[in-house]
Amino acid sequence: MLVVNNISYSYTEGNPIIKNISFTVEKGSNVALIGESGCGKSTLLKLIYGLYDLEAGDIYCGDTQVLGPAYNLVPGMDNMRYLAQDFDLMPHTSVAENIGKYLSNFNLDSKQNRIKELLKVVDLEAFSDVKVKHLSGGQQQRVAIARVLASEPELLLLDEPFSHIDYSRRSVLRRELFNYLKEKGITCIVATHDSLDTLGFADQTIVLQQGQVVDMGQTREVYEYPINRYVASLFGEVNELMISDFTGSKLNDEALYIYPHQLMRSNLRGQLDVVVKECFFKGDGYLVKCLFKGNQVIYFDHPVMIEKETPIKLALKKYE
């Protein structure tokens, strides 16, 4: 289990980047760390790995306390692996050598077999002997993923692990990687901007804003019941409406954060009178931009295009 206990950190005095953060992660679980750019996701991963000295608080991975460079000659904890955004590979050596960097030379046959196995996981078998500097950004990122998996760490820290990988390969790799981690019981924290990394795979989601945890819980709960617009907007487009917009009653009124796929056109049951302004094609249908009460922009998903200036009614979709 990872325990992060009330930690704080600043790069420069008087400008805290991580502020009193606490959370625990159960062994074998997959946790997504989400938040707007610059909120401190990478810094938090680096602190957990022991690359910086904490200003306050402490971190334990199992019984081992994480110690920063002031106490550790070689920064970084042995029982963890950290995949940095810049990959940190050895450019002048081969793909196979990079993947084997953390593997023992004690049994060379088993080292070679392990490298082969990992080359397969990241679909780079044909590139085994190629020097890393000759690979594309996406291929380098796949080498970096294989390298952090090589020695089966207790805790894996991944910073935007698929950002350079094309969409078709990304979804396969994401599935294979996260399933592999579950099978092996490897705990994983993934900092990501991509809600597809989060929704299908993360058991827990932690939301950061300006260096603080603003929401944390089961991924589905964080998504379905976002505590505010900031949290909801990390998963995509969102509409802020009031309960009274649907009920007509101001009693116990409060804000609702509704994703475009949760609204539907319904001339019979619809409670929101809107006027269509624009339709954006998105492959499986259209994202329709409307105006509500004359000036409030609302988006909803619809399978076909609707003529501009058409007045329509919207209702909340019900799945049960």
Ligand SMILES: Nc1ncnc2c1ncn2[C@@H]1O[C@H](COP(=O)(O)OP(=O)(O)OP(=O)(O)O)[C@@H](O)[C@H]1O
């Ligand atoms: N080495 C550094 N020295 C000084 N400030 C830094 C350093 N690294 C990051 N920062 C600052 O700390 C803040 C948090 O940066 P961090 O990289 O942790 O955010 P992030 O959430 O990972 O962002 P992104 O999603 O864009 O990768 C930013 O304001 C950034 O400018």
